[in-house]
Amino acid sequence: MSPRGRLHPSRPEPLRVRARRLPPPRERLIHIAREGDTWDLLGRRYGVFDRHLQAWNKDQIGWTLEPGERVSVWIEPMIHDAARNEGPAAGRAALIPAGAHSLGTPQSGRLVAGVQVPPGEGYERRYPNSTWGTTFAVRHLVLTLDEFRQTSGYLGTLMLGSMSFRRGGRIGPHVSHQAGRDIDIRLPVRAGFPASQPATHKHLDWDATWKLILAFARSGAVQVIFLDYAVQRELVHRARRNGVSEPQLRELFQFPAGRHANRGLVRHSPGHEGHIHVRYACGPFEPTCGD
Ligand SMILES: [Zn+2]
Incomplete structure (x- = not known):
């Protein structure tokens, strides 16, 4: 047992994280x-x-x-309710177990009762050991991936990078990814590009990239998507040419307000040229999840 009894508490351990909402007593x-x-x-x-x-x-x-x-x-009564009432979940998402939730923030948090992204058609999990997340995030992810595959016309395979370890915590060089809400996804690439190689903007299938970002935005479950500012610029220009409205572009992208502007679902982050980093919001039954 650790000196302060934190690893093997004889009673429920007090919450040591800043909670977004005050959690109900256990x-x-x-x-x-x-x-x-x-x-x-x-x-x-x-x-x-x-x-x-x-x-x-x-x-x-x-x-x-x-x-x-x-x-x-x-x-936790709220989490227990969520674990009992599966909630609305369609398709394969309905098979994802309930009850997996975040404790703390993506930058210093953990994952409780984590659920793993299942294998599926149209995508590959590069690191299955770190493809665990909250019920909320994994269900939405599976729904979005399936919808993208069925409606985008993209024939390639999406490469899923790291989400979180089964119990969260730090993963190698990543600053976040600690609480089951973050996942890296290589952007759709043009036919013939090797499946396992990292992509740059030169290799992107722009039409499919646009549809992928739109699919995540439409899920309503995503808090932020990180993507390099120059790639945003290219996407916005192409979308404009295809008649996408300015209000919709403003809602989706930080470009052209500047790479530090507090605007848009898609935000600049260095190193996110060939992949997006999708951060899911806290689920409705996650009182211990923090931002
Ligand atoms: Zn990432």
């Missing part, structure tokens, strides 16, 4: 263990860390779980 619930139950499975069902479950119960039932044992679970 409530205790008793789960009667059944054949096949594991700490991991129960953690996912109730949206809590399995090591916390173990710590809350070790005095009564030890570290192993037997059928018939009474397991104390300290739930």
Whole structure:
């Protein structure tokens, strides 16, 4: 056990993150263990860390779980509601388990009961070990990827980069990606470009890139998309030529207001020339998720 008991708290640990909304107090619930139950499975069902479950119960039932044992679970009522009521989810997204949520911010947060982006048609997961996210983010991502594949006419494969580790936390050189809400996606490339190579703006399929960004914007679930300012400029020029209205362009892009302007869903970030970085908003049932 750590000196301050943070790793194996004997009671629910106090929240140490700045929450966007004040979280409701935790409530205790008793789960009667059944054949096949594991700490991991129960953690996912109730949206809590399995090591916390173990710590809350070790005095009564030890570290192993037997059928018939009474397991104390300290739930966040809102998260528990979300875990029970699957909510509106269409298509493959309905198969994504509920209860995965963010703790803290993308820059210094964690992911609780994380869910993994499933394999699917039209995209590839480059790093499956770091393709975990919140229920809200992963469901929306799957819906958007499927919609893009069905309606864009793009025949290539989208390469998904890192999202988060199963339990969040720092990933290599990334500053964010810590709380299950960020994902890097290589932009659609022209036919013949190698599947696994990083792309630059020279390799982009501009029409498909536009449609991809539009699909993410329309999901209504995205907080910000990072994309190099010069690439934004090119996209805006092309969209104008295709008759996209100025109000819509202003809503979507930071260009031409300047790369530091507080405007548009798509914002400049260096190094995002051949890929976008999509950050999902906090889900409606994530009181511990912060910005
Ligand atoms: Zn990124």
